[in-house]
Amino acid sequence: MSNTTKLTVNKLNLTKVNLIKGAVVCFIDENENDKAFLNEVILKGSEMLKDIKKHPKYQNLKDGDFLEFPLASNTKIEAIIIVKKPNDITEVNVRKVGAKLANLTHYDSITIFTSNIEFLTQVTYGFQLKSYFFDKYKGERSKRVKNINILSLSPKIFKKNYLEYSALIEGITLTRDLTNEPSNILTTEEFAKRLKSLSTLGLKIQILEEAELKKLGMNALLGVGQGSPSPSKVVIMEWQGIKGKDPLVIVGKGVVFDTGGISLKPANGMEQMTVDMGGAGVVAGLMKTIAIRGAKKHVIGAVGLVENMPDGKAQRPGDVVTSMKGDTIEIINTDAEGRLVLCDLLWYVQQKYTPKAVIDLATLTGAIIVALGNEKAGVFSNNQPFAEQFIECALEEGEGAWQMPLDNSYDRLLKSHIADVKNVGGRPANSISAARFLQRFVDNDLPWIHLDIAGVASTGTGSSISPKGATGWGVKSLNKLIDKYF
DSSP states (O other): OTTSOEEEEEEOOGGGGGGOOEEEEEEOOSSHHHHHHHHHHHHHSOGGGTTGGGOHHHHTOOTTOEEEEEOOTTSSEEEEEEEOOOSSOOHHHHHHHHHHHTTOTTOSEEEEEOSOHHHHHHHHHHHHHHTOOOOTTOSSOOOOOOEEEEEESOHHHHHHHHHHHHHHHHHHHHHHHHHHSOTTTSOHHHHHHHHHGGGGGTOEEEEEOHHHHHHHTOHHHHHHHTTSSSOOEEEEEEEESSSSOOOEEEEEEEEEEEOOTTSOOOSTTGGGGGGTTHHHHHHHHHHHHHHHTTOSSEEEEEEEEEEEOOOTTSOOTTOEEEOTTSOEEEOSOTTOOHHHHHHHHHHHHHHHHOOSEEEEEEOOOTHHHHHHTTTOEEEEESOHHHHHHHHHHHHHTTOOEEEOOOOGGGGGGGOOSSSSEESOOOSTTHHHHHHHHHHTTSOTTSOEEEEEOTTTSEESSOOSSSOSEEOOTTHHHHHHHHHHHO
């Protein structure tokens, strides 16, 4: 996990406060241990801090904000950071406090202490979520906090509590790394190779090559990639932490680059299509998290890896392909390629694994960004209780999600005069008709959720807990859903 700040955990020793380097974070608290730590730091620091609660700047602080007091050069402690705890101490709010501290990149090292281990856990988690960086291709590396030192009264208990969050950081980091990679590096072959390496964690990895996909009848998926020199692949990742249980299957769209194919996208903004494998990236990160924490669950991740290019062999508007299910699809627009990848994948996992439920993730439509912006993913489902469970978990994890309509009145948009269905329904209700297209390939009795993550997989500005670029949206929510309801 090289792309986040290094974490160390030590037992608090007040006699060694003078050895601390960098910035020291203190929380104003009535707890005796917190007061003792603050007093010891103040002895090494500034007289201004003795009556900090009366300091006008402190009184005007908003919840979760902090004051920074640089110290004289005669101490190893460079600064004392006084944080005002949020009144509403939810996990999400405390993580945001940690994320704000990660912005103090003018310090190489930051030390944090509070006696409340759960609070300390969430602050640390938020710090690591925000401290992620992706600068492997830069000559000048990004300014960052190199070390975060956690002081705890019970470091063993803290480490035990933080195990799950460490696993989540590992998974989210993988998702962000994959999504941020340029497409000339993350080809379908390189993507498959990186997923194969997860077998060292105990995941069973199977890679289906083009010849086998052809035998299976995955013509919709294969049609997307037939104009690219990069071979199309399906990668299956299975974690069987418990035997004899029908699996939850998570399916991801992995279009490593999307030019739009023959229906070529405009040049302006096309570079952003490196993130069109974001759904597959989330599946990979989730499976890594589940494996690291040794979850007693049966979960299968399936991703379709293709590249959509406008070659002489590329699929054309007007073509008709036969899906693995047997439905014929009229290709109206080759830029509506993600649903062609997913429809074959969805059908395959149902036939192969008889899942308990299926969730798919895809950067599927620009229309969902028009509807929900970069704040929320679109949630479509054939099972209301299942949808509500996911939205509940997303809310608890601070990941925006909003349920969209999905009724059969939208089917008329997909009617074709020469095939069973068209691959697009036009501009009106575009994200909904895309979801209805996918629903054709899901058994009516199988609980299913489609997540359109086009607006949340990557952002141009960053968020309260993620930097600019890939967010890792979905790993936390899906992990919680699996824990609570499977």
